[in-house]
Amino acid sequence: MPAPAEYRLVFKHIDEPGYTNDIECYLRHGGYEQLKKAFTMKGPDIVNEVKASGLRGRGGAGFACGVKWGFIDPTKNTKPVYLICNADESEPGTFKDRQIIHKDPHQLIEGMVIACYANNVHLSYIYIRGEFPLGAKILEKAIAEAKAKNFLGKNILGSGYDLEIYVHRGAGAYICGEETGLIESLEGKRPYPRIKPPYFPAVLGLYMCPTIVNNVETLCDVKHIIAMGGANYAKIGKPNNTGTRLIGVSGDVAKPGYYEFEVGSLTLGQLINDVCGGIKNGRKLQAVIPGGSSSKVLRAGEKYKIKEKQADGSMIDKEIGLEDIPMDFDTMAAVGSMSGSGGVIVIDDSRDIVSCLANLSEFYAHESCGQCTPCREGSLWMKKITRRLADGHGRLEDVALLKSVADNIAGRTICAMGEACSWPVQSFVAKFKNEFEAKGRAGKGPAVAATNGH
Amino acid sequence: MSCKNPFNHDITPADAPLLNVQVDGQWVQLPRGLNVVEAAKRVGKFIPHYCYHPKLSISGNCRMCLIEMGTPKMGPDRKPIIGADGKPEIGWIPRPQIGCATMISEGMGIRTDSPMVQDCRKGVMEFLLINHPLDCPICDQAGECKLQEFSVEYGNEDSRFVEQKVHKPKQVDIGERIVLDDERCIMCSRCIRFSREMVNDDVLGFTQRGSHTTLAVHPGKRLDNNYSLNTVDICPVGALTSKDFRFKMRVWFLKETKSICTGCATGCNILIGSRENVVHRLTPRENELVNSEWMCDQGRLGFHYIHAEERLLQPTARVNSTTLPVAWDDAFAQIRDRIKSYKPEQIAIIGSARMTNEELFLLAELRAGLGGNAVLTDVVPRTGEADGILRSADLNPNTAGAKLFQISNDGKNLAAIKDGIESGRIKVLYALHEDPVGDAGLSEFALAKLDLLITQKLLKSHSTDIAHFSLPGASFAEKRGSMINGAGRLQRLNKAIATPGQTMDDFEILLKLRSTITGGNSLHTIEEVFKAVAASIPALSGLSLSKVGDLGVEVAPAAATVTT
Amino acid sequence: MSATCHDTQDHVELKPEFVAHADELISHYPVSKRSASLPLLHFWQETHGYISNQAVEWIAGKLGLNPIQILELVTFYPMFRQHPAGKFQIKVCRTLSCQLGGAYELREHFMKKLGITKVDEHGLGISADGKFSVEFVECLASCGTAPVIMVNDDFYEGVSHTQADELLQKYN
Ligand SMILES: Cc1cc2nc3c(=O)[nH]c(=O)nc-3n(C[C@H](O)[C@H](O)[C@H](O)COP(=O)(O)O)c2cc1C
Numbered sequence A: 001m002p003a004p005a006e007y008r009l010v011f012k013h014i015d016e017p018g019y020t021n022d023i024e025c026y027l028r029h030g031g032y033e034q035l036k037k038a039f040t041m042k043g044p045d046i047v048n049e050v051k052a053s054g055l056r057g058r059g060g061a062g063f064a065c066g067v068k069w070g071f072i073d074p075t076k077n078t079k080p081v082y083l084i085c086n087a088d089e090s091e092p093g094t095f096k097d098r099q100i101i102h103k104d105p106h107q108l109i110e111g112m113v114i115a116c117y118a119n120n121v122h123l124s125y126i127y128i129r130g131e132f133p134l135g136a137k138i139l140e141k142a143i144a145e146a147k148a149k150n151f152l153g154k155n156i157l158g159s160g161y162d163l164e165i166y167v168h169r170g171a172g173a174y175i176c177g178e179e180t181g182l183i184e185s186l187e188g189k190r191p192y193p194r195i196k197p198p199y200f201p202a203v204l205g206l207y208m209c210p211t212i213v214n215n216v217e218t219l220c221d222v223k224h225i226i227a228m229g230g231a232n233y234a235k236i237g238k239p240n241n242t243g244t245r246l247i248g249v250s251g252d253v254a255k256p257g258y259y260e261f262e263v264g265s266l267t268l269g270q271l272i273n274d275v276c277g278g279i280k281n282g283r284k285l286q287a288v289i290p291g292g293s294s295s296k297v298l299r300a301g302e303k304y305k306i307k308e309k310q311a312d313g314s315m316i317d318k319e320i321g322l323e324d325i326p327m328d329f330d331t332m333a334a335v336g337s338m339s340g341s342g343g344v345i346v347i348d349d350s351r352d353i354v355s356c357l358a359n360l361s362e363f364y365a366h367e368s369c370g371q372c373t374p375c376r377e378g379s380l381w382m383k384k385i386t387r388r389l390a391d392g393h394g395r396l397e398d399v400a401l402l403k404s405v406a407d408n409i410a411g412r413t414i415c416a417m418g419e420a421c422s423w424p425v426q427s428f429v430a431k432f433k434n435e436f437e438a439k440g441r442a443g444k445g446p447a448v449a450a451t452n453g454h
Numbered sequence B: 001m002s003c004k005n006p007f008n009h010d011i012t013p014a015d016a017p018l019l020n021v022q023v024d025g026q027w028v029q030l031p032r033g034l035n036v037v038e039a040a041k042r043v044g045k046f047i048p049h050y051c052y053h054p055k056l057s058i059s060g061n062c063r064m065c066l067i068e069m070g071t072p073k074m075g076p077d078r079k080p081i082i083g084a085d086g087k088p089e090i091g092w093i094p095r096p097q098i099g100c101a102t103m104i105s106e107g108m109g110i111r112t113d114s115p116m117v118q119d120c121r122k123g124v125m126e127f128l129l130i131n132h133p134l135d136c137p138i139c140d141q142a143g144e145c146k147l148q149e150f151s152v153e154y155g156n157e158d159s160r161f162v163e164q165k166v167h168k169p170k171q172v173d174i175g176e177r178i179v180l181d182d183e184r185c186i187m188c189s190r191c192i193r194f195s196r197e198m199v200n201d202d203v204l205g206f207t208q209r210g211s212h213t214t215l216a217v218h219p220g221k222r223l224d225n226n227y228s229l230n231t232v233d234i235c236p237v238g239a240l241t242s243k244d245f246r247f248k249m250r251v252w253f254l255k256e257t258k259s260i261c262t263g264c265a266t267g268c269n270i271l272i273g274s275r276e277n278v279v280h281r282l283t284p285r286e287n288e289l290v291n292s293e294w295m296c297d298q299g300r301l302g303f304h305y306i307h308a309e310e311r312l313l314q315p316t317a318r319v320n321s322t323t324l325p326v327a328w329d330d331a332f333a334q335i336r337d338r339i340k341s342y343k344p345e346q347i348a349i350i351g352s353a354r355m356t357n358e359e360l361f362l363l364a365e366l367r368a369g370l371g372g373n374a375v376l377t378d379v380v381p382r383t384g385e386a387d388g389i390l391r392s393a394d395l396n397p398n399t400a401g402a403k404l405f406q407i408s409n410d411g412k413n414l415a416a417i418k419d420g421i422e423s424g425r426i427k428v429l430y431a432l433h434e435d436p437v438g439d440a441g442l443s444e445f446a447l448a449k450l451d452l453l454i455t456q457k458l459l460k461s462h463s464t465d466i467a468h469f470s471l472p473g474a475s476f477a478e479k480r481g482s483m484i485n486g487a488g489r490l491q492r493l494n495k496a497i498a499t500p501g502q503t504m505d506d507f508e509i510l511l512k513l514r515s516t517i518t519g520g521n522s523l524h525t526i527e528e529v530f531k532a533v534a535a536s537i538p539a540l541s542g543l544s545l546s547k548v549g550d551l552g553v554e555v556a557p558a559a560a561t562v563t564t
Numbered sequence C: 001m002s003a004t005c006h007d008t009q010d011h012v013e014l015k016p017e018f019v020a021h022a023d024e025l026i027s028h029y030p031v032s033k034r035s036a037s038l039p040l041l042h043f044w045q046e047t048h049g050y051i052s053n054q055a056v057e058w059i060a061g062k063l064g065l066n067p068i069q070i071l072e073l074v075t076f077y078p079m080f081r082q083h084p085a086g087k088f089q090i091k092v093c094r095t096l097s098c099q100l101g102g103a104y105e106l107r108e109h110f111m112k113k114l115g116i117t118k119v120d121e122h123g124l125g126i127s128a129d130g131k132f133s134v135e136f137v138e139c140l141a142s143c144g145t146a147p148v149i150m151v152n153d154d155f156y157e158g159v160s161h162t163q164a165d166e167l168l169q170k171y172n
């Protein structure tokens, strides 16, 4: 079956010839009309629309946005409520938010103002990763433009509602994407993720006040939910997997790039083979990391048992191959991975799979904040083992050791980085056992390293 | 509570409702407000932990306290499902949770030692050890190190780590009194939280990140506050060590004696660590009503004088310009013979608010024997600035006792004593634990005018040199007795080491001097003296030293109302 | 791996405009000045090149913090430098998609061209004339156009070795 056409909602104007990132262009394309519409609604009604839309967070965890907002009841608390846009985009393989920030920043601003208005927020920040200096400038300019036109600031469009948005730049730390690490960073502290309980952002977030953290894409979706109504938005995609999804494909495909599809409308096989022109240089698929580097790897040729809902509501068991996996939250979870941040990394059969894991393990060791024992110590240990294996200094027993170290991290840490660093290890080692064992067997064993334990 | 801790996770209000909690299969009732570590502790189950400290904020970083927990299973009616044993059925959470940050709740289940929990601990222990130096034998913390202790109990047998360890700064001089070994630090952040939350001196921090995270002070800044050594106490490993105590003595050789600090009117409860009649360190001993788990550095380090070279070890008598050793009994007899001829107005006593109640009581009795209130008496007040944490503005430990026995006149008599001596009206001075010159402000010239100068103190000085009798007394570590702190709490001192040389416990000196001068003695032991004290003071009636106990008893405000 | 700041930089006089802009940045955080730590660090580094001891102390003073609280951040975030780096700082993305796209070879190419043989403990190498520095960074969120690099604030995608040579010319 050929791949369905793209469904461009958030990416509607991205790369459209003649479309620029200034407010005049945005206004010519119907910009800020949804904000005006939102102001005709009451905050809780907007929250209800978002609930009805079924929108799930696009930052990685896929948590229902309306439910998250529902935790905050501005009528019931006396503290201010804050909203933070998570523009840290640091999950390897993910490159969607960058497009919005650079090419259509007002879409994000409009979505944010609506979200802030809905949740009675008067002070909001965009936390943008430090490596997006241009993006930060573009957003600052967009904010200034929006303010000049009174889409932001005091008494927005005569509604009596005030809102300030500021851009806050990170400085090169993946952990600032984790929402409580982000909050600590924004407070000017080391971005040590907070323990939950008790520090759930919805209760004790920024400055110990209720706080909503949403991804860039999620906030853009809010604008479209207002435009079409929650119920209509929910008709896009599949039940519990509604809307569209931005997908970025990188690695060994002929046409890497970013796309937007109805959630679950196409399979992984269609994405790789039809949309992205198949594996590069006539090679074969070896593995796919389907939802950012933290998601568990899928191996070419694997079979998965899933349950599929029939039209009449009944469930049937089904066995599918990697190519047949529909790109939605629930199926990706059912095959043992996740759709995560929408970053698909494709690895062809010429690649040394052990080196691929070593690369990722190095990333996590570098990015562990070091606060809690298992991730701090384990991530570096896994990096060292995988590096040795990849460089010919492995031992056969390293394979079991690697798995055991990962098992001792996942589920025992302060934040989800524990899973993020151990899932790749667990899945690579389990699914490519022969490759790892071969490396171990052929290895010379540890040499005395010359570095200071890096 | 006299000590304002930022947190008290181990204390719940008396009226906290009781919750039904299942701990390792047993249903127990525990007050709401406890976390799992404290709840388990109350039923005798120890959950190992590093970063958690009951008096500091919870950071949850070490992951040593991981436990298995569950909540009551709910039926379709949203009510707990009751099992065959009549108790709620528990739905166990498949992921371990940290006990330090998990509050107990009604119907909760806790497993402190299940296979999952054991596996977690083993994992965490291994992680903590892979980059840790393996040189416990030369580490100063050996014997008190939680890493060593827990690794034996919860760890793996063999190391699976064949990589190179991370190297970090060693022997970093981070403060006047403290050395840091970053390679031993397990990054539990206790010291950082203590400095920030308890002392409001945020000088410690972590630099770098990940496995290279390094505890540091900012260049040019120091961990020098008056509570810095508490960080050494709470550091679970040998990363922070006291320069004063470092490598001086293996802790397992130390005998620990429960006593109190005599550095100020707070009277922090302490342990005196000694070996073979030498005091090696003082450490705080928990007393929520006084000092919680802390003490100040000044108090902690203020004990070295007891082993000073100038320590007087021998009673002496001076005849003309020669000072010679004298036997105690001879000294007492000679003092009696010489003092008899003076009228009460010609005698003055400078006592000390550093003396114990028992000593002060005996001194008051002696004074009565010498003529009572006509004998001008006072103590030397010492004031500093209260720091809002522990240290009191009153730097004497027993001002309340000195008042109670009417030895103290708040220092107001000191001038009259000085005048009296200078004008020749006062001919005899008995000064105890205060130096007439150095402490009480008399001049050497005045002292020279005295017919009879008796000093009773620890350290040699000009005054003891020229005294007609120098009676070497005992330090706080060498005696038993009681004091009343600034808050009106009666507390005990205990004897950790023997009195050195020929020195004598002050209560005994006073007892003997009194019986020699006034005749008759029915008191022999410190208990008996205390009994007599208690009998004479209504606020203390019915008390005995053993009833005072390790934590003391509140006797104010009654004690403050002085009876005759 | 020392926690110290390096005062290779002479004490800099701060211009009134600098202070005024710092105050403007602080005003973005009406709830807590401390939040302005990162913005002030960025601003200092953009203006003066790297974070000196003076910077740490000035920012701490400005925000009513203890200097260690700023040093904690400077040493945590790789973007902040305690030493001067090259005038043109080449950051090569190292992470998986870029590795697959030839990032390691690209970095090697830069190093060779610039004659850099030594790197510091963070992997930063500086050319002898101090003009260029080369380092690996983690995923720059442009994985579909690997390998990607940044030269100072400018961003380049799909960089071939020929393009790399051209960039070295361009930034000369
Ligand atoms: C280690 C780690 C890194 C993360 N990085 C990002 C990120 O770069 N961008 C993002 O939007 N969410 C990131 N997240 C997820 C956030 O914690 C949070 O769930 C998300 O911002 C919520 O927004 P959403 O509900 O709109 O998805 C990360 C999570 C973890 C554990």
Ligand code: SF4
Residues within 6 Å of the ligand: A175, A192, A193, A367, A368, A369, A370, A371, A372, A373, A375, A376, A413, A414, A415, A416, A417, A418
């Ligand atoms: S899991 Fe890793 S990143 Fe998260 S708090 Fe612990 S050490 Fe930091």
Ligand code: SF4
Residues within 6 Å of the ligand: B184, B185, B186, B187, B188, B189, B190, B191, B192, B215, B231, B234, B235, B236, B237, B239, B240
């Ligand atoms: S020095 Fe000790 S108390 Fe401080 S963080 Fe390290 S291990 Fe914990």
Ligand code: SF4
Residues within 6 Å of the ligand: B261, B262, B263, B264, B265, B266, B267, B268, B291, B295, B296, B297, B298, B299, B300, B390, B391, B392
């Ligand atoms: S506060 Fe007073 S009693 Fe407590 S340790 Fe310090 S000097 Fe001793």
Ligand code: FES
Residues within 6 Å of the ligand: B048, B049, B050, B051, B052, B059, B060, B061, B062, B063, B064, B065, B066, B098, B099, B100, B101
């Ligand atoms: S004691 Fe609970 S995590 Fe450290």
Ligand code: FES
Residues within 6 Å of the ligand: A092, A093, A094, C093, C094, C095, C096, C097, C098, C099, C138, C139, C140, C141, C142, C143, C144, C146, C148
């Ligand atoms: S891996 Fe290089 S940009 Fe993502």
